[in-house]
Amino acid sequence: MPVLSCHGVSCHAGEREIVADFAFELAEGERVALMGPSGSGKTTLLTTLAGLRPPSAGHVSRTAPVTLVFQSYGLLALLTAAENVEVALRAAGHTGRDAMRRADAVLASLGLSEYAGHLVEELSGGQQQRVAVARALAVGPRVLLADEPTAEQDSGNRELVLKELLAAEAALVIATHDPEVADRCDRVVTLR
Ligand SMILES: Nc1ncnc2c1ncn2[C@@H]1O[C@H](COP(=O)(O)OP(=O)(O)OP(=O)(O)O)[C@@H](O)[C@H]1O
DSSP, X not given: OOSEEEEEEEEEETTEEEEEEEEEEEXXXXXXXXXXXXXXXXXXXXXHHTTSSOOSEEEEEESSOEEEEOTTOOOOTTSXXXXXXXXXXXHTTOOHHHHHHHHXXXXXXXXXXXXXXXXXXXXXXXXXXXXXXXXXXXXXXXXXXXXXXXXXXXXXXXXXXXXXXXHSSXXXXXXXXXXXXXXXXXEEEEOO
């Protein structure tokens, strides 16, 4: 049984149809690259699959909570990198010291140890993007949707982000323009 599926999904912005009659199934542990030109609807589709916007037609089924890495990160700028991750861990039921320990470990895995105590607004775009990935991975997601999570990374950090995403025991959809990222996934779904 898929952990996430949708059938006949259409998404509109006003009168304009952005995604048309889209069907998709994501199996437990499967890794899918979502590709397509800029403006083809990848972000629209991911936010719809995550349940953040209703489709204008069709149906989305989820058998597990869905975690989303936002394209624009969605971090709390006046908290530190570690606090951003701890907020997610606390919301998932982890308490004080355990949340701090887990946040430190996941930030370290993404090369951010020395920035854990920095305010997000003091970090570069690429560092903020890795904090957003850390926050998503920290909660041990079963279904993870990541919107261009390597777009702001240099090649070394792109590898780090990809390695950590692929090491997660999660069913994964990665929206990407990067053919090398797509090559590392099990299959590619392309929006036109
Ligand atoms: N809230 C909105 N109101 C109007 N149009 C929107 C809205 N959100 C998205 N769109 C339009 O929908 C289309 C798809 O946008 P979306 O961000 O989903 O594409 P994308 O494939 O993720 O693009 P990119 O690769 O550039 O991130 C675009 O043409 C965009 O202008």
